[in-house]
């Protein structure tokens with residue numbers, strides 16, 4: 230399957246990159262297809278967290294994340 234962008238790894242870095250690519254394309258009035266390849270059984274399966282969150286990066290990437298029903302809020 231052809232994609233414009235393929236990102237290996239569905240951790241925070243890979244998912245942020247995928248979201249940012251889609252945002253930049255939308256802002257430019259175009260569309261890109263993005264594929265995230267994750268070796269875990271599902272996205273998030275290999276992410277380790279002690280639930281300590283600095284939300285600054287999330288605020289920059291998705292300013293409305295608190296209003297969208299995100300389970301972190």
Ligand SMILES: Cc1cc2nc3c(=O)[nH]c(=O)nc-3n(C[C@H](O)[C@H](O)[C@H](O)COP(=O)(O)OP(=O)(O)OC[C@H]3O[C@@H](n4cnc5c(N)ncnc54)[C@H](O)[C@@H]3O)c2cc1C
Nearest residue numbers: 238239240241242243266267268269275277278279280281
């Ligand atoms: C025990 C522990 C607790 C932590 N607690 C916190 C916390 O409370 N707060 C915090 O902010 N940070 C915490 N961290 C740090 C946090 O987990 C990392 O900073 C963050 O996950 C890094 O994101 P990343 O996307 O760079 O890498 P990763 O999260 O490691 O994501 C990489 C992804 O790529 C996938 N992958 C790797 N190779 C391939 C391949 N060849 N093909 C396909 N997929 C592949 C992996 O399965 C993984 O899902 C903790 C880390 C550990 C180890």
